[in-house]
Amino acid sequence: MNKQEFTITVYTENHIGLLVRIATMFSRRKINIESLNTSPSEEEGIHRFTIVINEFEEVVRKLARQIEKQVEVLKAYYNTNDEIVWQELALYKVSTDEIAEKVQVERLLREHGARAVVIRKDYTVFETSGHREETDKLVEVLAPYGLIEFVRSARVAIIKASHGFHEKLREFEEAMPGEEQIENEFLNKQEGIFTM
Amino acid sequence: METLEVKKETVAKQTQTINGSQAVLEAFVSEGVDTIFGYPGGAIMPIYDALYDYHDKLKHILVRHEQGGIHAGQGYARASGRVGVVFGTSGPGATNLVTGLADAMIDSTPLVCITGQVFAHLLGTDAFQEIDVINITTPVTKWNYQVTDANEIPAVLAKAFYIARTGRPGPVLIDITKNAQLQLFEYEGYTPCTHIRSYRPKPIVRKEFVAEAAELINKAEKPFVIFGQGVILGKAEKEFKAFIEKAGLPAAWTVMGLSALDSDHPLNVGMLGMHGNYGPNVLTNECDVLIAIGMRFDDRVTGRLDKYAKQAKVIHLDIDPSEIDKNVKATVGVWGDCKETLPLLTKLVEEKQHIAWVNKFNEYMAEEVKEVIHEELNPTDDILTMGEVIRNLNELTNGNAIIVTDVGQHQMVACRYAKFNQSKSNITSGGLGTMGFGLPAAIGAKFGAPDRQVITIIGDGGFQMTLQELGTIMQNEVDVKILILNNQFLGMVRQWQQLFMDKRYSFVDIASPDYVTLAKAYGIEGQRVNQREILHDALSTMLHHKGSYLLEVMVGKENNVFPMVPQGCSVSEIRLK
Numbered sequence: 001m002n003k004q005e006f007t008i009t010v011y012t013e014n015h016i017g018l019l020v021r022i023a024t025m026f027s028r029r030k031i032n033i034e035s036l037n038t039s040p041s042e043e044e045g046i047h048r049f050t051i052v053i054n055e056f057e058e059v060v061r062k063l064a065r066q067i068e069k070q071v072e073v074l075k076a077y078y079n080t081n082d083e084i085v086w087q088e089l090a091l092y093k094v095s096t097d098e099i100a101e102k103v104q105v106e107r108l109l110r111e112h113g114a115r116a117v118v119i120r121k122d123y124t125v126f127e128t129s130g131h132r133e134e135t136d137k138l139v140e141v142l143a144p145y146g147l148i149e150f151v152r153s154a155r156v157a158i159i160k161a162s163h164g165f166h167e168k169l170r171e172f173e174e175a176m177p178g179e180e181q182i183e184n185e186f187l188n189k190q191e192g193i194f195t196m
Numbered sequence: 197m198e199t200l201e202v203k204k205e206t207v208a209k210q211t212q213t214i215n216g217s218q219a220v221l222e223a224f225v226s227e228g229v230d231t232i233f234g235y236p237g238g239a240i241m242p243i244y245d246a247l248y249d250y251h252d253k254l255k256h257i258l259v260r261h262e263q264g265g266i267h268a269g270q271g272y273a274r275a276s277g278r279v280g281v282v283f284g285t286s287g288p289g290a291t292n293l294v295t296g297l298a299d300a301m302i303d304s305t306p307l308v309c310i311t312g313q314v315f316a317h318l319l320g321t322d323a324f325q326e327i328d329v330i331n332i333t334t335p336v337t338k339w340n341y342q343v344t345d346a347n348e349i350p351a352v353l354a355k356a357f358y359i360a361r362t363g364r365p366g367p368v369l370i371d372i373t374k375n376a377q378l379q380l381f382e383y384e385g386y387t388p389c390t391h392i393r394s395y396r397p398k399p400i401v402r403k404e405f406v407a408e409a410a411e412l413i414n415k416a417e418k419p420f421v422i423f424g425q426g427v428i429l430g431k432a433e434k435e436f437k438a439f440i441e442k443a444g445l446p447a448a449w450t451v452m453g454l455s456a457l458d459s460d461h462p463l464n465v466g467m468l469g470m471h472g473n474y475g476p477n478v479l480t481n482e483c484d485v486l487i488a489i490g491m492r493f494d495d496r497v498t499g500r501l502d503k504y505a506k507q508a509k510v511i512h513l514d515i516d517p518s519e520i521d522k523n524v525k526a527t528v529g530v531w532g533d534c535k536e537t538l539p540l541l542t543k544l545v546e547e548k549q550h551i552a553w554v555n556k557f558n559e560y561m562a563e564e565v566k567e568v569i570h571e572e573l574n575p576t577d578d579i580l581t582m583g584e585v586i587r588n589l590n591e592l593t594n595g596n597a598i599i600v601t602d603v604g605q606h607q608m609v610a611c612r613y614a615k616f617n618q619s620k621s622n623i624t625s626g627g628l629g630t631m632g633f634g635l636p637a638a639i640g641a642k643f644g645a646p647d648r649q650v651i652t653i654i655g656d657g658g659f660q661m662t663l664q665e666l667g668t669i670m671q672n673e674v675d676v677k678i679l680i681l682n683n684q685f686l687g688m689v690r691q692w693q694q695l696f697m698d699k700r701y702s703f704v705d706i707a708s709p710d711y712v713t714l715a716k717a718y719g720i721e722g723q724r725v726n727q728r729e730i731l732h733d734a735l736s737t738m739l740h741h742k743g744s745y746l747l748e749v750m751v752g753k754e755n756n757v758f759p760m761v762p763q764g765c766s767v768s769e770i771r772l773k
Contacts, residue, residue, distance in 0.1 A: 013394050017330055017340070024335050065518035071339045071359055074394045172393040 005034070006060045006078050007086065007157045010049040011041060011165055013072040022049060022073075025066050031055060035088070037154035043165050046074065052155050074172055079159055086157035090135035091117070092126045092142060093149035099124060105145050112138045123148060211382040216346030216372065217246035219383055220310060223353035224254055226386040229281050231255045231643045233268040237285025239325060240312025242377035244283075257643065257672055260664040262289050264636035266296025267662070270305045271640025274623045275598055275648070277431065279360050280640065282309040287325030290332070290371070295630055297336040297367045302627030303452060304429060306365035308356045316344040316373040329371050338366030346379035350386050358389035363397025364516040365429055399517070401532040401540065408528045409511045410544030412485050413443055416509075418553050420483035421445045422468055422476075422497075425452035425626075426490015426514060426534055433457070433619045435538040436489065442542055444549035446557050448476035450491050452626040455616040459595060465557040469497040470761045471608040474568075474770060475560030477761060480505050481768040482556075487511045490534050493523035494627065503766035513537050567772045568758050573613065579752040580728060582606055582681050586613040588732045589651070589679070592739055597649040598623060598641050600676075602634030602658030605687035608757045610653045620645070632661030638676045639668055649739065650675070656682040656708045666718040669744050677738050678720075678746040680711055683753050691756045715746040722746035 012018055019038065026033050034052040041048035053060065060078050068076040096119065099105040112134070114126040128135055132152075139150055214222070220243055224232070232254055236244045247256055259265040262284045269280030284293050290311040300307050314323040330342050339359045343352055349372070356368040413419055427436045433456050440447045440457075446465045447457060457464050466473030468480070477499075480486065486508040491497070498504045501523060512519070512526035513534050520529035530537050572583035586609060589597075595615035600623040601607040607624055616622060623641055625633040638652035659680055669676060686704040693701050715722040721741060725734045731749065738747045761770045 017334065017342075020331055021334050028335065062518070062522060065522075069516065069518045071392065071395045169393075172396075 001057055003054050003056055005052060005054055005081055006057070007081070007084050007155065008049070008051040008053065008060065008064060008067070009077045009079070009157065009159060010051070010067055011074040011076075011168075012047045012049060013074070014045060014047045015072050018047075018070075018072050021070055022051075022067060025063060026051075026053065029059075029063070031059070031063070035154040037156055039156065041165060043169050046165060046169065050155055050157050075165070075168060077159060077162070079157075083161065084157040084159055086131070086155050087129045088132060088135060088155050089127060089129045089153040090138070091149075091151050092128075092138065092147060093123050094126070094142060095146050095148065096120065096122060096124045098145045102145065105142070108138070108141050112141070114138060211384050213380050214383045215242065215246070215377065216343075216349050216379050216381070217243040217377045219346060219349040219381075220353060220372070220377075221246055221250045221254060222383070223350060223357075223386055224281065225250070226388065227279070227353075227357045229254060229279070231257060231272060232281045232283055233257045233259055233265040233272070233640060234283025235259055235262050235265055235285065235289060236283070237287075237289045237312065237325065239286035239314055239374050240283060240289070240310070240377070242374060243310065243312065243372070255643075256283075257639070257668065259636065260667045261662070262292035263295055263632065264639075264662055264665040264668065266293045266300070266307070266309065267630075267633050267636035268640030268643075268665075268668075269307050269309070270296060270300050270303075270633075271600060271623055271637030272644035273305050273307060273640075274637070274644070275620055275641035275650075276644030277620060278644070279306045279308055279357055280644075282307060284309065285312045285325065286314055286329070287327045289325075290327055290329040293369070294332060294336060295628075297333055297369065299625050299628040299630045299633065300367040301336045301338065303625065304365050304425060305367065306360040307367040308353075308360050309367060309369045311369060311371045312377065313342065313371045313373045315375045317375070319373070329369070333369050336367070337369045340369040340371070342371040342373070343376050344373045346376045346381040349376065350383065351389070354387060354389035355392065358392070359395065363395075398533060399515070399531050401530070401536055403540070405528055405530050406537060406540045407544060409487075409513075409530055410541055412509050412511060412528060413445075413487065413541075414546045416485035417550070418479075418483045419443070419445050419485040419487060419550065420479060420508075421447035421487045421489060422450070422480070422491060423447060423453045423456060423489040424450040424491025425456075427453060427456040428619055430490060430515070430533050430535040432533075432535040432538055435535060435542070437461070439538045439542045439545070442547055443545040444547075444554070445487065446550070446554045448473070450494070450497050450626070451611050451622075451624060453491060454611055455621040456619050458617050459615040460617075463554065465554070466561065467612055469494075470499070471612065471757050471759065472761075473561065473612070474564040474759050474772065475557040477759070477767040477770045478560060479557060481507065481766065483508050485509050485511065487513075488524070489513045489538070490515070492519045495523075498523065499761045499765055499767040499769075503768070564759065564772065572609075578728075579755070580726065580731065580749060581755055582609040582683075582751050583613055584728070585679070585681060585731065585735070585749050585751065586610055586653075588735050590615045591732070592735055593649065593651070597621070597651050598645060600624065600634055600638040600641050600650060600652040602652075602654040603629045603631045604655045604658060605683070605691065605755075605757050606653055606655045606681040608688075609681075631658040634658055635662050635678065636665045636668075638678075639665060639674050642674050642676050649677070651677045651679055651739075653679045653681060655687060656680060656684065657686045657706055659711070660706070660708070663714070666715065666720060669720065670718040674744060676744050677741075678715075678744065679738070680746065680748040681751050682708060682711075682748055683751050683755065684708065685753055687755075688757075690754070694754070694756070696762070711746060711748045720744050720746055722748070724748040724750065726750035
């Protein structure tokens with residue numbers, strides 16, 4: 001097995017300091033974080049980390065367990081790219097004169113599904129969203145026309161096979177988990193999506 | 197009915213105005229804390245001020261350095277099985293705790309450490325003695341939290357104790373800003389924490405995996421149990437004994453598991469790992485089913501991983517799911533508290549005796565005795581060995597004492613040869629290998645188990661790292677026996693330099709002060725011994741002395757600890773010389 005891109009989804013309590021606690025799990029093992037996003041989740045008060053790394057599956061599995069072990073982490077999942085739907089948002093600042101004058105630029109932008117967010121006399125900001133290759137491509141084609149500024153967000157991802165966190169959270173909130181709850185499900189190798 | 201309800205309401209709403217510091221101490225009293233190890237300073241002064249009024253309920257031991265304080269807290273926790281409690285001030289007080297936190301983290305020791313912090317409005321301003329203790333201690337704590345409002349204190353402390361002692365135990369640090377310590381608030385009483393939704397200390401035991409494990413054990417011809425501190429932390433010594441006795445399983449221990457099973461138990465086949473016994477190491481690579489209980493396959497236990505027990509099916513019982521498959525792939529992983537899983541397993545295993553297989557361990561032991569142990573314990577030349585000191589000690593304690601060791605050659609020798617007949621008796625820095633651990637940990641152990649004899653065995657290197665705690669022993673009249681095995685070298689490093697670095701003894705030649713005179717300065721009686729004829733009597737004098745005592749034994753300068761699995765070698769490549 002080679003290194004490949006994995007997306008780790010972590011459901012956590014919203015606590016100061018937890019970002020560091022999770023980040024050190026990676027830095028301690030000298031693993032570079034390609035992208036990291038924190039956001040609210042489908043559950044009020046529950047935070048969702050989306051972390052992208054390039055690693056061996058075995059490393060990622062162990063890492064996910066270490067993350068899930070942290071007191072304020074409810075659950076950690078990890079998925080390969082074909083198990084998720086994901087997007088990244090990118091912003092591009094270009095000179096308004098350039099695009100006004102050159103029809104070519106306008107066509108390029110349209111081809112790449114870019115949308116103008118701000119138009120000013122001196123510059124225009126476009127946005128696109130998509131996979132990295134897509135947003136990268138536009139950087140490449142805009143370069144000859146003087147791309148002033150470029151920024152891309154972290155990946156956000158939805159797990160295809162997930163039923164959301166509502167059920168899980170209810171189980172976690174019970175003082176004693178019910179019999180039907182397969183708590184150490186990571187031992188259950190039949191699980192469709194990778195999970196602990 | 198209605199009136200009853202109303203009454204309940206008023207009871208629940210009865211509050212009391214107290215400050216944050218008092219709330220901390222109230223939490224301690226409710227949690228059954230009896231001893232605190234600490235050192236005051238500016239940012240924790242309000243708590244110390246409150247402590248002044250709690251002296252009848254809470255004993256505070258003033259240490260000489262915060263590292264000493266936290267190691268004492270560890271010793272207390274390990275000897276008593278309860279949570280150790282430690283105080284330190286902000287800044288350097290907090291950073292001095294870091295080594296102890298790391299040690300407690302890797303050895304799963306339950307601690308609650310309270311550090312004072314500068315006023316909340318000064319956070320981030322580089323105020324006097326301000327340090328970002330939460331971020332510094334994040335990788336070395338099971339949980340940490342900064343309190344800036346006194347109202348949070350009761351619930352946060354309840355959480356701290358719950359997290360520290362449940363599941364796989366570990367250190368918790370609570371940093372409390374000075375304003376929160378001083379702040380008056382309406383205190384509604386203390387409610388212990390019993391549940392945190394994001395934290396599952398006690399997993400549900402999957403019976404099907406227990407059944408699979410039992411089946412493997414029942415089919416095994418050469419089953420071998422290796423156990424660690426999980427048995428002690430789970431208070432499952434009886435359950436463990438019942439399990440190995442029913443299935444007739446030879447069992448070997450890690451350094452951290454030592455004393456969970458009586459030394460003279462017929463199924464106790466000895467120590468694992470780098471300086472462990474010959475049989476357990478060699479036969480790890482011959483057994484057909486390896487049953488690991490409450491241990492984490494540390495590299496000092498496994499040696500070279502890709503040549504470790506490759507022939508065996510591995511059953512791994514652990515409370516921490518991240519340990520299963522971490523270093524050694526388990527054929528069957530049984531996640532759970534071994535206090536629960538072991539009885540389930542015992543019920544399913546067949547009653548058996550593996551006489552020939554157990555004998556194999558005995559044969560290896562006989563060879564080890566002939567090649568190594570006999571000479572180490574009964575040397576024929578003039579030079580004293582560490583092993584013979586331990587042998588003499590065993591004859592006097594009959595395995596009843598708590599032995600606290602430091603780190604190095606003496607630690608390995610003590611673990612190899614000291615006899616134990618009750619659990620929680622071997623206290624040492626296993627995972628982190630913290631030199632300087634021994635003396636302060638022994639102080640804590642004495643407070644954790646006041647009725648037991650506490651002996652700390654320390655090398656001349658480690659003793660010089662935390663000898664300031666002699667002051668703590670003096671002031672509090674702590675009855676610990678200090679046994680320094682002085683080889684005038686940093687012996688373990690020297691041994692490696694001798695074996696693997698062409699005897700290039702680079703900075704391992706360490707001079708010692710006159711320890712007996714030093715002890716005398718602290719009002720501690722002592723003696724130095726360098727002759728075999730008086731060794732036994734000197735040890736006896738030490739043990740019978742009323743109060744603390746220091747005995748320095750001059751041992752061979754260039755003695756080595758054997759057997760040894762050299763780094764990077766397989767356990768079956770263990771060397772006898």
